[in-house]
Amino acid sequence: MNRKSPIITGIKSMLPIIPGVLPFGLIMGTAAHNAGLNIMEVTGMNFLMFAGAAQLVAVDLLTQNVETVVIVLTGCIINLRMMLYSASFAPLFKESNLLTKTFASYLLTDQAYATCLDLDERYNKRSDKVAFYLGSAFFMMVCWHISVILGMFFGNFAPKSLSLEFAIPLSFMALTIPTIKNRTYFYVVMISAVLSLFLYKLPYNLGLIISASIGVLCGAYLSSDKSVNTDRNSEVKDGL
Amino acid sequence: MVFDNFWVSVIFLGIGTFCIRASFIYMSSRLNISKRMREVLSFIPCAIFPALITPMVFFHQGQSHFFLQKERLFALFVASFISYKTKNILITIVCGLLLLFVFSIL
Numbered sequence: 001m002n003r004k005s006p007i008i009t010g011i012k013s014m015l016p017i018i019p020g021v022l023p024f025g026l027i028m029g030t031a032a033h034n035a036g037l038n039i040m041e042v043t044g045m046n047f048l049m050f051a052g053a054a055q056l057v058a059v060d061l062l063t064q065n066v067e068t069v070v071i072v073l074t075g076c077i078i079n080l081r082m083m084l085y086s087a088s089f090a091p092l093f094k095e096s097n098l099l100t101k102t103f104a105s106y107l108l109t110d111q112a113y114a115t116c117l118d119l120d121e122r123y124n125k126r127s128d129k130v131a132f133y134l135g136s137a138f139f140m141m142v143c144w145h146i147s148v149i150l151g152m153f154f155g156n157f158a159p160k161s162l163s164l165e166f167a168i169p170l171s172f173m174a175l176t177i178p179t180i181k182n183r184t185y186f187y188v189v190m191i192s193a194v195l196s197l198f199l200y201k202l203p204y205n206l207g208l209i210i211s212a213s214i215g216v217l218c219g220a221y222l223s224s225d226k227s228v229n230t231d232r233n234s235e236v237k238d239g240l
Numbered sequence: 241m242v243f244d245n246f247w248v249s250v251i252f253l254g255i256g257t258f259c260i261r262a263s264f265i266y267m268s269s270r271l272n273i274s275k276r277m278r279e280v281l282s283f284i285p286c287a288i289f290p291a292l293i294t295p296m297v298f299f300h301q302g303q304s305h306f307f308l309q310k311e312r313l314f315a316l317f318v319a320s321f322i323s324y325k326t327k328n329i330l331i332t333i334v335c336g337l338l339l340l341f342v343f344s345i346l
Contacts, residue, residue, distance in 0.1 A: 091268070114285075
């Protein structure tokens with residue numbers, strides 16, 4: 001058997017995304033250091049939350065002496081998008097045990113989810129898919145911890161002129177494009193992209209979750225229409 | 241310790257974040273996911289990633305002007321064609337970063 005382990009393949013699939021993770025972690029580490037957090041606190045936060053954007057906002061709100069309830073709610077709203085990932089993964093973990101589900105949930109990030117978009121084309125067996133995901137997601141966590149600690153001690157040393165943080169949107173774009181299977185998916189992309197610009201000013205990053213939800217609903221609506229349309233099209237083709 | 245409410249905030253944020261992540265994964269065994277439901281779920285990546293990256297690129301560092309300094313937008317636009325043609329993430333990222341570098345010194 002010369003077949004590569006799905007765990008290793010998962011780790012490899014995360015490699016191209018790391019240039020986008022590193023500067024984000026460095027920014028987080030630098031922000032934590034500037035806010036006066038010690039290594040224990042940063043590591044504790046990293047392990048308990050493991051959510052970059054929410055962590056950055058939490059540190060910012062802590063320094064502004066905002067009330068605890070507001071800090072917790074704001075962070076949770078920012079992370080609400082992960083409920084969509086969780087829903088999207090539900091069929092994958094249907095037969096997994098509680099331990100696997102717990103690990104899978106804890107490790108769920110934008111990046112890990114993004115590397116799994118072509119999972120159905122990669123593997124047939126559910127256990128291979130799960131192993132791929134766990135490899136990719138775990139490696140993401142390792143990189144996140146290392147980059148935050150580096151940022152804490154050395155500051156944001158990534159050269160500014162290279163704008164490495166631009167690798168974040170680039171990697172998400174590159175992983176999303178193959179999922180645009182037909183015109184309906186393309187409309188969903190356009191709808192949520194345009195909406196997110198107009199809803200950008202909403203507080204607590206609410207624009208993101210609202211745009212994405214409307215996007216999914218539009219996709220559902222358009223695809224429910226489609227069955228009728230394709231029937232009609234096939235009739236027309238038959239007629240010709 | 242600088243902030244009195246640090247650990248309380250972080251622990252509750254941790255619990256909240258885990259519950260969000262675990263929500264549907266934990267329920268999955270009890271859910272009956274139909275073919276149609278799978279189709280609807282398949283729209284999630286196309287809906288969330290554009291909503292995540294478009295403002296990031298468009299309003300980079302708080303520029304709320306709609307037309308000025310949109311080199312990131314152009315770089316992403318060109319890179320998306322490269323991505324579509326090559327289907328390679330690493331090539332896309334390297335080209336995108338180079339494009340941005342070129343656009344920003346022009």
